[in-house]
Amino acid sequence: MTQLALVIDLNVCVGCHACVTSCKEWNTSGPAGSMCDDNPYGKDPTGTFFNRVQTYEIGEFPNTETLHFPKSCLHCEDPPCVPVCPTGASYKRKEDGIILVDYDKCIGCRYCSWACPYGVREIDEHLKVMKKCTLCVDRIYDETLPEAERKPACVLACPTSARLFGDVHDPESAISVTIREEGGYQLMPEWGTHPSNHYLPRRKTHQHIHEDELQRADNPLKKEQRGPSTPIDAPTLDDSTSW
Amino acid sequence: MHPAFSVIFLTTLIGVGQGIFLALFTGQSYSAVELLPTQDSTRFYGNAAFIALGFLIGGLIASFFHLGHPERAWRAASQWRTSWLSREVIVLPIMMGLVFIYAIMHHFGWDSVLLTTDTGAQLSLTLIIATLGMFTTFALFICTGMVYACLKFLQEWHTPLTIINYTLFGTASGFILMTAFANTSAPDLMNFYGIWASIITLAVFVTRSASLIRNAQIKHKSTIQTAIGVRHSRIQQKSMGFMGGSVNTRDFFHHVSLIFMTKMKWIFMVLVFPVPLMLLWMGMETHSTALLFAAFVVQYVGLLAERWFFFAQANHPQNLYYQTV
Ligand code: SF4
Numbered sequence A: 001m002t003q004l005a006l007v008i009d010l011n012v013c014v015g016c017h018a019c020v021t022s023c024k025e026w027n028t029s030g031p032a033g034s035m036c037d038d039n040p041y042g043k044d045p046t047g048t049f050f051n052r053v054q055t056y057e058i059g060e061f062p063n064t065e066t067l068h069f070p071k072s073c074l075h076c077e078d079p080p081c082v083p084v085c086p087t088g089a090s091y092k093r094k095e096d097g098i099i100l101v102d103y104d105k106c107i108g109c110r111y112c113s114w115a116c117p118y119g120v121r122e123i124d125e126h127l128k129v130m131k132k133c134t135l136c137v138d139r140i141y142d143e144t145l146p147e148a149e150r151k152p153a154c155v156l157a158c159p160t161s162a163r164l165f166g167d168v169h170d171p172e173s174a175i176s177v178t179i180r181e182e183g184g185y186q187l188m189p190e191w192g193t194h195p196s197n198h199y200l201p202r203r204k205t206h207q208h209i210h211e212d213e214l215q216r217a218d219n220p221l222k223k224e225q226r227g228p229s230t231p232i233d234a235p236t237l238d239d240s241t242s243w
Numbered sequence B: 001m002h003p004a005f006s007v008i009f010l011t012t013l014i015g016v017g018q019g020i021f022l023a024l025f026t027g028q029s030y031s032a033v034e035l036l037p038t039q040d041s042t043r044f045y046g047n048a049a050f051i052a053l054g055f056l057i058g059g060l061i062a063s064f065f066h067l068g069h070p071e072r073a074w075r076a077a078s079q080w081r082t083s084w085l086s087r088e089v090i091v092l093p094i095m096m097g098l099v100f101i102y103a104i105m106h107h108f109g110w111d112s113v114l115l116t117t118d119t120g121a122q123l124s125l126t127l128i129i130a131t132l133g134m135f136t137t138f139a140l141f142i143c144t145g146m147v148y149a150c151l152k153f154l155q156e157w158h159t160p161l162t163i164i165n166y167t168l169f170g171t172a173s174g175f176i177l178m179t180a181f182a183n184t185s186a187p188d189l190m191n192f193y194g195i196w197a198s199i200i201t202l203a204v205f206v207t208r209s210a211s212l213i214r215n216a217q218i219k220h221k222s223t224i225q226t227a228i229g230v231r232h233s234r235i236q237q238k239s240m241g242f243m244g245g246s247v248n249t250r251d252f253f254h255h256v257s258l259i260f261m262t263k264m265k266w267i268f269m270v271l272v273f274p275v276p277l278m279l280l281w282m283g284m285e286t287h288s289t290a291l292l293f294a295a296f297v298v299q300y301v302g303l304l305a306e307r308w309f310f311f312a313q314a315n316h317p318q319n320l321y322y323q324t325v
């Protein structure tokens, strides 16, 4: 079994929205049709996005920490959005676990978006069908692309490599190892959806310096009472040659 | 959730249609065992069944306004194995078909007694159709209720009370309308329907109050902490990732004040229960069709408010991600 997924490292995400724009660019120009965009430069811009980056503040001023939080379909292993679909337009692919919507079957009833606790399904208000992240299914298998580019557009766009892509069912894949070793976690575990996408927590690097570490106790120079160099105001060799 | 008018009308209108049909089934089965006087097929059963059909069709039309692609609606019958919505889509036309058959059989008097017991009880063809229709009616109530009750993270809906309320609200409104209808075309049944309508209305008063109390005490399982997976008691959203609105802010929030919500609650509590009961009682005393019909209209308006509140009250966990622009 394969379950393709993303791992998002919140420790390095800088909230630049590069994944949001590259996702929209790739998917709106794809064979599945455009993703609507109304008043993009006007007063009330609105449109369909597969991926959004949100920002949270943790703690109380002045002890706060900013968390940038990209969110797209988590390609749940037990997706509540799929069984509720009355038409079968929403489905989970057997071969790689990607959850897709068949835009030709979808009747736009929005029921699946009610059934997703994460709010990542957005109905396209122009095409009237449900849209969501496809994990760039139209690019990851495209053999006309160089192998290094057969990844979701967001992963390629991320300037800090906060987004990793791979198979979470393969215990030795890079992302499985990362999830295991870096404390990868899932969102809203209380609903038993088993999201495939994982998040890596913010990690702080701490260094403790003890008082006695500031002074080297076994400094050999100190022991022999000899300074490391001639006194600062004594003439140096440079001084004497410049006479 | 944002209350969608198409769904509000769908659920309330088919509820009335189902209620009328249950009333017809009850009436006919009582008269089959001679507990109630027999009524004229065409004028009473036939016409009332056509009225029920009208409400069901009205609900169906309303539901189409909810769909982005109504021309593909037939596809919605395919996933009955897993989807309650799909099951509802299948059961609704079956019920409409049965009501239609029942209506024309009565209208044209195509009926025959299949069996007569020693006690004089008669089993007629239309009663068999009515029985099938009764089961379908309950199946439809269950499907409609389960569409909402099966979504476990919409905790306000995830309770058997949702199904019970849908069933009782629909039945109550159908019985009240039948009381008014009986007053014009079958006066002997007026009190029978009126008393049942009152009992059902009182019953749903109890169950709806129970669900209001339950919902007022709900502790939501999802919090901002589980939503983003950070353990800290103070987390504030600073940006939801876009400046304007999106489907997520329009479809999942009711966008009204708390005061408005409370008002809506009291409006429906008054319009669905005490006012129609009063009108019903007065109408039954005075044999006034106008009053009985007014009881139905008032309760129906109340039910629209009730359904609005039902949707608005549900708190979707996705809202945790959309707290601020
Ligand atoms: S994140 Fe939502 S849309 Fe994606 S698979 Fe899970 S439940 Fe379905």
Ligand code: SF4
Binding pocket: A084, A085, A086, A087, A088, A089, A090, A101, A105, A106, A107, A108, A109, A110, A111, A112, A113, A129, A130
């Ligand atoms: S909106 Fe489309 S994909 Fe979603 S449940 Fe309805 S038919 Fe299925």
